Structures are given as C-alpha cells and as structure tokens.
Amino acid sequence: MAQNVPQDLKYSLDHEWLRPEGDEVVVGITAFAQDQLGEVVYVELPEVGTELRAGEPFGVVESTKAVSELFAPVSGEVVARNDELVDAPEKVNQDPYGAAWMIRVKPSNPSEIDALLDPAAYQQLIENQ
Amino acid sequence: MSLRRTPLFEAHRRAGAKLVEFAGWEMPLHYGSLLEEHEAVRTAAGLFDVSHMGQIVFEGPGALEACNRLISNDLARIADGQALYSGILNERGGFVDDVICYRFSPEKVVVVVNAANRQKDFEWMVAHGAKVRDASDDWALLALQGPKAQGLLQPHTPAALGDLRFFRFVETEVGGKPAIVARTGYTGEDGFEIFCRPEDAEALWELLLESGARPCGLGARDSLRLEAALCLYGNEISDDRTPYEAGLGWVVKLDKADFVGKAALEEQKARGVERKLVGFTLEDRGIPRSGYRVLSGGEPVGVVTSGTMSPTLKIPIGLAYVPTALSAEGSTFEVEIRNKAVPARVVKLPFYKRS
Numbered sequence: 001m002a003q004n005v006p007q008d009l010k011y012s013l014d015h016e017w018l019r020p021e022g023d024e025v026v027v028g029i030t031a032f033a034q035d036q037l038g039e040v041v042y043v044e045l046p047e048v049g050t051e052l053r054a055g056e057p058f059g060v061v062e063s064t065k066a067v068s069e070l071f072a073p074v075s076g077e078v079v080a081r082n083d084e085l086v087d088a089p090e091k092v093n094q095d096p097y098g099a100a101w102m103i104r105v106k107p108s109n110p111s112e113i114d115a116l117l118d119p120a121a122y123q124q125l126i127e128n129q
Numbered sequence: 130m131s132l133r134r135t136p137l138f139e140a141h142r143r144a145g146a147k148l149v150e151f152a153g154w155e156m157p158l159h160y161g162s163l164l165e166e167h168e169a170v171r172t173a174a175g176l177f178d179v180s181h182m183g184q185i186v187f188e189g190p191g192a193l194e195a196c197n198r199l200i201s202n203d204l205a206r207i208a209d210g211q212a213l214y215s216g217i218l219n220e221r222g223g224f225v226d227d228v229i230c231y232r233f234s235p236e237k238v239v240v241v242v243n244a245a246n247r248q249k250d251f252e253w254m255v256a257h258g259a260k261v262r263d264a265s266d267d268w269a270l271l272a273l274q275g276p277k278a279q280g281l282l283q284p285h286t287p288a289a290l291g292d293l294r295f296f297r298f299v300e301t302e303v304g305g306k307p308a309i310v311a312r313t314g315y316t317g318e319d320g321f322e323i324f325c326r327p328e329d330a331e332a333l334w335e336l337l338l339e340s341g342a343r344p345c346g347l348g349a350r351d352s353l354r355l356e357a358a359l360c361l362y363g364n365e366i367s368d369d370r371t372p373y374e375a376g377l378g379w380v381v382k383l384d385k386a387d388f389v390g391k392a393a394l395e396e397q398k399a400r401g402v403e404r405k406l407v408g409f410t411l412e413d414r415g416i417p418r419s420g421y422r423v424l425s426g427g428e429p430v431g432v433v434t435s436g437t438m439s440p441t442l443k444i445p446i447g448l449a450y451v452p453t454a455l456s457a458e459g460s461t462f463e464v465e466i467r468n469k470a471v472p473a474r475v476v477k478l479p480f481y482k483r484s
Contacts, residue, residue: 039164041438042416060467062416064163064348064437086414 003032003126006097010113011122012073017097018116021104025113027073028101029061029092032126038063040092043085045102050078052105054112059102061092070102074112080104135180136269136330144344152245154181157346166349167440170316171481174275175345176337179322180330183247183265185240185254193235195259199389200230200240201372203382209234212296212313215380217250218390222371222397226250227362227380229313231298239264243362257389269330273337274320274345274353276483281340282321286310290321304329304336315350317357318483355435355446358408358479364419364434365406365448373397374450375406376478404431405456408480409464410444412472417447417464424463424470425455433464439480446480447473 009017015033019026034040042062052058052072059070081103085091091100107113117125132155141148146157157178159166169175187196197204202215211232217225226246231239242250247265254261273282279290288301288310298311306329314320325333338344351361360366365375371394372381381394411417417436422429436447447464455462458477463470 038159039162041164042414044414062438064352064440065158067416067418 003030003035004097005030005032005119005123005126007119009097009119010073010116011119011125012071012116013125014071014073015126016071016073018073018113020113023106024079025074025076025105025107026101027103027105029070029096030122030126031096032129033068034093034096037061037068037092038065040089043089043092043102045081045083045085046078048078048081052076052078054109061089072105073116074105074107075109076105076107078103079106133181135178136327137178137180137334140331140334141178141344144338146344146346149347151347152181152243154244156181157344159346159348160344163346163348163352164440166343166345167352169343170275170318170345170349170353171441172276174273174277174281174320174342175316175349176334176342177272177274177345177350178270178334179272179350180269180327181244182270183242183244183250183263184268184324185242185247185251186262186264187238187240187259188262189236189260191236192238193232196230196238196240197385197388199254199257199259200228201381201388201390201394202230203385204230204232204238205385206382207232210297210299212298212311214296216366216372216377216390217253218372218388218394219368220390220393221369222373222390222393223368224362224366224370224372224375225253225368227360227366227377231309231311241270246362266327268324269327271323271325271330271334271337272314272316272320273323273342274314274316274318275342276319277341278318278320281337281342282310282323285336285340304333306333308333315359316353317359317479317481318353351435352437352440355437355448356439356441356479356481358448360406361435370406370450371397371402373402374404402453404450405453406434406448407451407456407460407475408478409447409449409462409473409475410480411447411464412461412474415464415466415469415471416445417449417466417473422465423449423451423473424465425452427470429465430455430462441481451475
C-alpha cells in the first residue's frame, strides 16, 4: 500500500517521524504506522520535563486491536506534548503528520538526528514490510 | 494446514475486508472501520458472517433427553421453536463450551457451537454416548443485528417477524430460499440469526447489504458482545471456569435430571465460589486488556479476561475474575497496566443495555 512519506521529515526504524524546528524537534508517528495500527482509541504521552533517551519507550498508542509503544527517536527533554490527542486520539489516523504531532523535544545530542532515516530510506523500509 | 473459508469469502474480499485467522478460519476482522461497524449495529443494522460456527444435530427418538444430559440448562422447560443458551460442562463443572440449543421437536435439537470447539464438542458428545451428526458444513449462518434489523429483513421473508419473540425461531424462507430465522444474537441489540444453505449464502448476504445492512467483522462482534457483557469462550469461560464463577448460574438447572458436571456444581454451590467474574471500569486513563493482572493491596488477586475502550460509552471497560470479597458492585481494586496500578471499580452488568 502506498503511504505518504513527507520529504521534509526524518524517520526512525520504529515508524516515528521527526521534524526539526529551530533547536527543537517535533515527533509523531507515520501514516504507515497508523495504518498498521488501525483505529487509534488511546494515546499516552510523557509529562513535560521528562528526559527521553533515544530508542527507549516514551508513550503508548492503543488501537481497537493492539497496544503499541512509542520510541524516542532522539534523546532530550520533553518541552511540550499534544494534549488534544487525549480527547481525540482518532486524529492520529486522520492527520498523523499534522494535528497528531505528539511531543516537542529539546535534543541533548543533535547528532542523533543525522543518524535517522531520510525519506527515501524510510520509503524503502515500509515497502519491504 | 490451510485456513478454512466460509461460502462468503469472496464476498468479504469484494467488500474490502481485512481478513485474519480465527479458530482455523480466514474471517473478516473489519471492512475498514471497526468503530463505524460497531455504531452501525447500535444505531441501524449490521451483518456478520458467522458461518464458521458449528451445528451439531441430535435427531431421533430420545434426542431431547440425550442432549439434555450433556447441557446444564433444561430443554424440557422450553417449547418447540425456542432456543436455549446453555453450558456443556465437564465433570468438574467447567465449560467444554457455551452453546445455543434449538429445539425443533423432542426428536430434533440442533446445537450451535463455537468454531474453535466444534471438533472437541463433537468428540465430547460421542464419548458421552450421544448419537450426533456434525451438520456444520450443511449451513451458512448470517447474523443481522441492530434496531433496524427487523424492518430491513421483513420485506424478504413471509415470516411475521413482529410475532417472533426473543430466542424463538421459525423455519421459513428469506429471499425465496429456505432459511431458519432466529431472534438471537451476540451484540446486545435486537436482531436475527439466519441459517441458510451454503449455496444461498452469497445471494442472501448481498440482498441484505443492498437493503441497507453494513458488513461487520469479528472486531465489532467482540466489542459489541463485551459492552453487552456476553461471555466469550477462551476469555471469560473455559475448561476450568464454572457457570457460577462466570455469573451464568441461570444456565444451571440443578433440579433437572442428571447431567455432566451436576455433582461438581452442587458441591460448588453449597460451598460458595472463591472467585467471580465482574465488570469494571477504570477510574484513571488506560485500557484494560485480556491477561492484565488485577491487584489488591499491591498483590495480584485476579486477571482481566476482556477489555476495551467502549465505542458506545467512550470509557474503558473490562471483565475480570476477582476474589468473591471484591466482586460486589462498587468494590475497588487496581488493574496493572504497563507496571502501573490503575484504580478500577466494579460496575453493574451489562455495561450497555439497549433502551
């Protein structure tokens, strides 16, 4: 199935996307990820101030059929989270790259961003799944 | 081993079903949106293919008595043309299966069994001396469920559906084809289950969809039955859970003649049950899931058997086995969700009751 992979984002192997904005990054899950999950009915995100470590779980998304952990694409401090997803988790399905952004992080090690997948590499990853 | 397919497999594919393995069958999980299918059943009409369920026939002189010896409920208390929910129990009083028995006459009873248990039930019956026939492949089975089910079905059948009461059935025609229409279901809504010949199933399926029913998969079937607090074999009930523990004491008739499991149930009834199935909701955010532990005072005391975010009520709901002391309405305990103890409260069942 063809899935939207925006060209201005970086991607993790766990299907999170990351958008650099100044010295912060915005994180969400990809269109491919939400499609695999099915209808999202619950989102759990970390408190502002939480220190994330790259590759470690930072939250949970639950669909009607499955529970999936969210993994931090980079290390750093959570400076904002999208509380609207608590009441409207379906936004993850409707607008995964926009209204369903999940957290904003101030990276502690910006070189981790460079290690993430570019859109072409991510496209290849999902085509092989 | 390849998965079995119902006569409606191609129709499901055409309708865009997401197909999954279930009890050895390749069945629709949903047709795009579980939540919309769930809502269609609560507000209009949904159509399920449940042809994977089995039909085992007791036929001939003494059929009713033979079946009655293997079930916990009592076929002698209902009339011909009535259906009866029951347990088939083992000697310990645990569930071999939960079934619906259709009493055609004292000489013909058809038992509808869970797909996963079809072989086991058949062998169990034979091992206990019953002469039975597995007629599962003779039938397709559709479930038309929802407040608009009657209005949608009536134009296609001569049967007077308005006179067909809950858990009654009639041998009739639907769409000009022979069918048995029963006012039964597994959703907590009004509705019908329609038995037809496998070769007629696709035409009937299409007819009901054209009439306005929405195709629904096993995903919605599960969330609907859970809101209605109907037990699912393998979750709430199993070989080591008894009707008394599962809150299904009403399917046990201890005053009828002997049946398999009776002695164990008499003993359990006298002694009282140590654990009970309860419905609960969470008092904090989260979704309970099957297998999560129930905690009390920090100690594991029970287990969640089913749980979901209720599509109708928009709250987390679950069923769990807990110690009898924690089973009264209003009792509190915790459910362990990802190493966090989330407070829960016992509520009255069913979670959802149609108005």
